[in-house]
Amino acid sequence: MATPSNTPKHDLGSLRISDSHRKSGGSSRRWGLIVLVILVLAGAAFGAFKFRSQRPVVEIATASKAEIGGRQAMLSASGYVTPRRRATVAAKITGRVTNVFFDEGTHVREGQILATLDDSDVKRALDSAKADRNASQAAIADYEVQLRNAERELHRALELEKAGVQTEQALDSARMAADSLRAKIALAKEQVAASAARIGEAQQNVDNTVIRAPFSGIAVSKDAQVGEMVSPISAGGGFTRTGIATVVDMNSNEMELDVNESYISKVKPGGKVTALLDAYPGNPLDGRVRIVIPTADRQKATVKVRISFDDLPKLIAPDAEVKVSHVSK
Numbered sequence: 001m002a003t004p005s006n007t008p009k010h011d012l013g014s015l016r017i018s019d020s021h022r023k024s025g026g027s028s029r030r031w032g033l034i035v036l037v038i039l040v041l042a043g044a045a046f047g048a049f050k051f052r053s054q055r056p057v058v059e060i061a062t063a064s065k066a067e068i069g070g071r072q073a074m075l076s077a078s079g080y081v082t083p084r085r086r087a088t089v090a091a092k093i094t095g096r097v098t099n100v101f102f103d104e105g106t107h108v109r110e111g112q113i114l115a116t117l118d119d120s121d122v123k124r125a126l127d128s129a130k131a132d133r134n135a136s137q138a139a140i141a142d143y144e145v146q147l148r149n150a151e152r153e154l155h156r157a158l159e160l161e162k163a164g165v166q167t168e169q170a171l172d173s174a175r176m177a178a179d180s181l182r183a184k185i186a187l188a189k190e191q192v193a194a195s196a197a198r199i200g201e202a203q204q205n206v207d208n209t210v211i212r213a214p215f216s217g218i219a220v221s222k223d224a225q226v227g228e229m230v231s232p233i234s235a236g237g238g239f240t241r242t243g244i245a246t247v248v249d250m251n252s253n254e255m256e257l258d259v260n261e262s263y264i265s266k267v268k269p270g271g272k273v274t275a276l277l278d279a280y281p282g283n284p285l286d287g288r289v290r291i292v293i294p295t296a297d298r299q300k301a302t303v304k305v306r307i308s309f310d311d312l313p314k315l316i317a318p319d320a321e322v323k324v325s326h327v328s329k
Contacts, residue, residue, distance in 0.1 A: 075259070076324065077305075079257035079321075079324065080256055080320065080321055081254070081255055082318060082319070086248045086249070086252075089214065090244060091211055093208045097229075097244075098116050099115060100222070100226055101113055102114050104220065107217075107218055108213040108216065113212055117208075122202060126206055128202075137188075147181035147182060151178050154177075158171060211244050217247045221245060222245055223241060248318055254309065255308075255309070257304070258300060258302035259302060261296060261302065264292065266326065267326055268289065270288055270289060271288065272287075273287045274287075278322070279317070280313070285310075287324075289307055293306070
């Protein structure tokens, strides 16, 4: 007969969780989450209340008087570098350009020839005026010879009339011939004067075919080429140039500002300024107010102010932008 074994058997059913225990554990976890959310919301509300009730901290500083001799900026403005002497060189007559003797950036002297125009027509007019003058002068010489002979005839007629051997009519004829020659000589002299005036006009037209620099400076633009027509007035439907070159005196460069009307009372002639050019941002320049132009721009509500450099910098270009601070001591 077999003996029953004492080895314990595994009971898997003992590991089963009853429904009552499962329900009680899930509800406890839900209540834990609810309590946690309530605590977080309460903390956030408390923090917001404390932040709103906190007063801002204000730092208090005591204003001090500026040191004697220090600079105090009154206003700032921007403008451009402009030359006081800038000329667009143009021809006084209409003509075709035959030569151009400069280029952009060329240094020119006062009176230097910049260009020439076709002078063939004006030279012919000059030669014609000279021919008229020469003809009038030759006529005067001929009339003077005739007048000397007429005066001798008049003298003989007077002597014969006194001797009673010649009629008074012959004397009148001799006197009239002499007077007529004197009148012709006077007329010829007036014609010579008129011819001289025409010669002067023609010579001026010839001189006007040569375009010269009005002052020493730099030619910053070349506005006409060889073969183009130039004229002192706009003509030809836009095909005629009105200028030859633009010459700038670099030694006359200054600053030109548009200052708002509300600040113009702070700007006085002679006032010191500090300027910064965009081309040289690390090199401040000193200057003084030269003039406040007594007129305003109604559209921009500004007043134009011109400022001179204390020490004119080299290689400064006209129309360069500049920023200016008006200061006082």
